[in-house]
Amino acid sequence: xxxxGGRATSTPLMGGSPxxxxxxxxxxxxxxxxxxxxxxxxxxxxxPEAANSLPALPEVSERDLVAHFTRLAHRNFxxxxxxxxxxxCTMKYNPxxxxxxxxxxxxxxxxxxxxxxxxxxxxxxxxxxxxxxCAITGMTRATFQPPAGAAGELTGLLIMRxxxxxxxxxxxxxxxxxxxxxxxxxxxxxxxxxxxxxxxDDRGMVxxxxxxxxxxxxxxxxxxxxxxxxxxxxxxxxEMARAIHDVDGLVYYxxxxxxxxLGVARPGDMGFDIVHSNLHKTFATPHGGGGPGAGPVAxxxxxxxxxxxxxxxxxxxxxxxEMPPDSVGRVHGNHGNFLVVLRAxxxxxxLGAEGLREVAERSVLNARYLxxxxxxxxxxxxxxxxxxxxxxxxxxxxxxxxxxxMDVAKALLDRGFxxxxxxxxxxVEEALMLEPTETESPETIExxxxxxxxxxxxxxxxxxxxxxxxxxxxxxxxxxxxxxxxPKLTW
Amino acid sequence: xxxxxxxxxxxxxxxxxxxLADADELFAHIPKAARLAEPLDVAAGIxxxxxxxxxxxxxxxxxxxxxxxxxxxxYDHHLPPVVRSLTMRPEFVTSYTPYQSEVAQGVLxxxxxxxSMVATITGLPVxxxxxxxxxxxxxxxxxxxxxxTGRDTVWVSRGLHPHTRQVIATFAHARxxxxxxxxxxxxxxxxxxxxxxxxxxxxxxxPNYLGIIEEYDAAVTLADDLGAxxxxxxxxxxxxxxxxxxxxxxxxxxxxxxxxGNPLSFGGPVVGIFAVAERLMRRIPGRLSGETVDREGRxxxxxxxxxxxxxxxxxxxxxxxxxxxxxxxxxxxIHLAWLGPDGLAEVGRQSSHKARYLRGRLLDLPGVSAxxxxxxxxxxxxVLPVDASTAVTSMADRGYLxxxxxxxxxxxxxxxxxxxxxxxxxxxxxxxxxxxxxxVIADG
Numbered sequence: 001x002x003x004x005g006g007r008a009t010s011t012p013l014m015g016g017s018p019x020x021x022x023x024x025x026x027x028x029x030x031x032x033x034x035x036x037x038x039x040x041x042x043x044x045x046x047x048p049e050a051a052n053s054l055p056a057l058p059e060v061s062e063r064d065l066v067a068h069f070t071r072l073a074h075r076n077f078x079x080x081x082x083x084x085x086x087x088x089c090t091m092k093y094n095p096x097x098x099x100x101x102x103x104x105x106x107x108x109x110x111x112x113x114x115x116x117x118x119x120x121x122x123x124x125x126x127x128x129x130x131x132x133x134c135a136i137t138g139m140t141r142a143t144f145q146p147p148a149g150a151a152g153e154l155t156g157l158l159i160m161r162x163x164x165x166x167x168x169x170x171x172x173x174x175x176x177x178x179x180x181x182x183x184x185x186x187x188x189x190x191x192x193x194x195x196x197x198x199x200x201d202d203r204g205m206v207x208x209x210x211x212x213x214x215x216x217x218x219x220x221x222x223x224x225x226x227x228x229x230x231x232x233x234x235x236x237x238x239e240m241a242r243a244i245h246d247v248d249g250l251v252y253y254x255x256x257x258x259x260x261x262l263g264v265a266r267p268g269d270m271g272f273d274i275v276h277s278n279l280h281k282t283f284a285t286p287h288g289g290g291g292p293g294a295g296p297v298a299x300x301x302x303x304x305x306x307x308x309x310x311x312x313x314x315x316x317x318x319x320x321x322e323m324p325p326d327s328v329g330r331v332h333g334n335h336g337n338f339l340v341v342l343r344a345x346x347x348x349x350x351l352g353a354e355g356l357r358e359v360a361e362r363s364v365l366n367a368r369y370l371x372x373x374x375x376x377x378x379x380x381x382x383x384x385x386x387x388x389x390x391x392x393x394x395x396x397x398x399x400x401x402x403x404x405x406m407d408v409a410k411a412l413l414d415r416g417f418x419x420x421x422x423x424x425x426x427x428v429e430e431a432l433m434l435e436p437t438e439t440e441s442p443e444t445i446e447x448x449x450x451x452x453x454x455x456x457x458x459x460x461x462x463x464x465x466x467x468x469x470x471x472x473x474x475x476x477x478x479x480x481x482x483x484x485x486x487p488k489l490t491w
Numbered sequence: 492x493x494x495x496x497x498x499x500x501x502x503x504x505x506x507x508x509x510x511l512a513d514a515d516e517l518f519a520h521i522p523k524a525a526r527l528a529e530p531l532d533v534a535a536g537i538x539x540x541x542x543x544x545x546x547x548x549x550x551x552x553x554x555x556x557x558x559x560x561x562x563x564x565x566y567d568h569h570l571p572p573v574v575r576s577l578t579m580r581p582e583f584v585t586s587y588t589p590y591q592s593e594v595a596q597g598v599l600x601x602x603x604x605x606x607s608m609v610a611t612i613t614g615l616p617v618x619x620x621x622x623x624x625x626x627x628x629x630x631x632x633x634x635x636x637x638x639x640t641g642r643d644t645v646w647v648s649r650g651l652h653p654h655t656r657q658v659i660a661t662f663a664h665a666r667x668x669x670x671x672x673x674x675x676x677x678x679x680x681x682x683x684x685x686x687x688x689x690x691x692x693x694x695x696x697x698p699n700y701l702g703i704i705e706e707y708d709a710a711v712t713l714a715d716d717l718g719a720x721x722x723x724x725x726x727x728x729x730x731x732x733x734x735x736x737x738x739x740x741x742x743x744x745x746x747x748x749x750x751x752g753n754p755l756s757f758g759g760p761v762v763g764i765f766a767v768a769e770r771l772m773r774r775i776p777g778r779l780s781g782e783t784v785d786r787e788g789r790x791x792x793x794x795x796x797x798x799x800x801x802x803x804x805x806x807x808x809x810x811x812x813x814x815x816x817x818x819x820x821x822x823x824x825i826h827l828a829w830l831g832p833d834g835l836a837e838v839g840r841q842s843s844h845k846a847r848y849l850r851g852r853l854l855d856l857p858g859v860s861a862x863x864x865x866x867x868x869x870x871x872x873x874v875l876p877v878d879a880s881t882a883v884t885s886m887a888d889r890g891y892l893x894x895x896x897x898x899x900x901x902x903x904x905x906x907x908x909x910x911x912x913x914x915x916x917x918x919x920x921x922x923x924x925x926x927x928x929x930x931v932i933a934d935g
Contacts, residue, residue: 106550
């Protein structure tokens, strides 16, 4: 009989033979669609730009479709199959009742252009989520238009610009840590600013003196993730915010790692003025293979007038829309990724204040526990206590055996786990960024640690075997260089 | 509720292994001034059953069950159940951006197929793996054109979706880009060769926001003369019956992709479709899935041309898009394959025939006139003898979402109502709609 609490590492059904493309499955004349016959007179539409021919789409039956996409599903790893410790991405388990909420007809079948008197429930969802999000972040109001974290960054920077313009100023620089996500500098450029990098110190945190030295009247703002991308809490954050505020700059909180401090600390209390939050990471939307997410932006009181609009408003119990007086404008074609907001609200209401704090506690506990189990073989270059994730290094392993971080990642795939994020942040050599998340059990974390340690031990004995990983997946080490040199982007 | 698996005993054991007395100690290094002294000001958690009742109650506060004649990019098409059935599979729903291609062949191949089908319907050779929505696709088209031409002016048709124009204006302002709007004449763009320029791009809707079919050649020829790019926002459900932007010589096609595989969802999440000419391949924003081989020579898929991207080029990247709308793109791919060539044409044909029938019935009502006699697809504008917003409210009482009032975005069409028709609308619904609107008008 099996022991209780037994380990269930997850080797998904990965499918054996390659799956043909839909166009290869296509048989002329086969079809899946059916519509009722046209029940109005067939007037010649007289289209001046009529098509010359039918599009060359695949011709398949519904059964073909179901089999094809089911086989594709079998060739994909996912959180629901096993642990997915992809650092910075927060791949945690998401409760199914949130899926249920997003499938609810009361919202799923609602048109975005319906007037507010017909969409009071949806407006209520936005206002209630906003109120909880503001309580969590310590902000005053939020917009839900940004459809992703990077869109939130850009929106926040536009708010900064609008604020400075309202003061009759036009500063040109945004400070960002050298450990920042790549979207930060890209967003800075798209917002018409220049990104200036601030180095990290030997604690793995923003160098406060270097930051102070970089601050001048030309600084529009500072973007910071806290905990930062090394998983470390920036302990000087209050001093940093003060230094930026001293030149009337604004401080932007990149909420990628907000889950580590839920109910523990609030960006508003640390001195941040603008906060984006990745609803999909922190508040339970599965990532969908890379979206949809949502990146709402919340701000302190004196920035509310610049928020994108329209914003929902409550006029004596009747909800409507209103454009903030100095709004930067619209940043989404509709109201943002509304169903993701509804999922977040469902999750926040389920957990409540104590459940949200438990997310922070258990995510940090799991990360620190995992770090303690693998730190010997994969040293962590900074000795501050990690929060919900940590960055270990395979540099010593590489030196001793030739096995690199990418090889470790690939070997982990054979053992039923998704790989960590590798080679990020750029400031750590042979970086392995691990984020177990709060929804993994201690048994799973121990199994993951054993797998990582076993790979390191194997590297010492048979480096070539590890370097040839993965061995059990449908394909192994796709030729990325060939894909880039001779791009084949369609069938 | 909680979704963490730890028992109290396990938590204690883990804390002890770390040399900590309790969970608070996990945060002891955070400066006191940055730490919350009180619990969050958020209501206590509730059970699953309670949260379901709460969501149902919120849902009931919307006016549901209306027969939808509103469009403006988001349309009430028949959504085949097979799309939801397949896209709800956890392997698609709960995976991430396919950074480890060996265990992400499923989503990579699905995106490759999406790209292939988008390229097919737009007539352009290169499509990305999706953007956020139609409006974000519009700003990415503008950004691409700015970088490609090195210019800082963009010409935009007044017929382009008003929200897309607003989003473009929001982002253009920060970069010092000048947007020149070209007016409509009888519902079609009157491109003025003398407008300030030279432009990086001519951006227009095909059909435009008013449902009217623009003349491709006018825009493409002018753009070619000026050394500008042409970017057309298309209606994906009409691409089986209308000339493709690629065939017409456009450089960029973009679209609000919601009608393909995605429910109305109060407008989000939806999906932005984006395709370009071959020479713009290395400037296309967002993710791309490419075919390659693995080291055994087996066909394999991987994210490719990543050197364009924000995680590599950082501040030099021309787009900051990272997460996109993969799941929605997979839904679009399944829906397109369900339709096939003749199914897509059938949707366009039925939608436009039914639009003609309804428009005819509405124009027979007293005091109703057309905003234009120009050729249209499946959406059209009418001018009512009553206030359009009030009419929408009255029509809701009769069971219809009547359309989108035009007054706010187009004051020149006072009392204008934009009405959209899909293949899903039955003759009974079309007749019922016309009769109900007749009553609303009679009631004044």
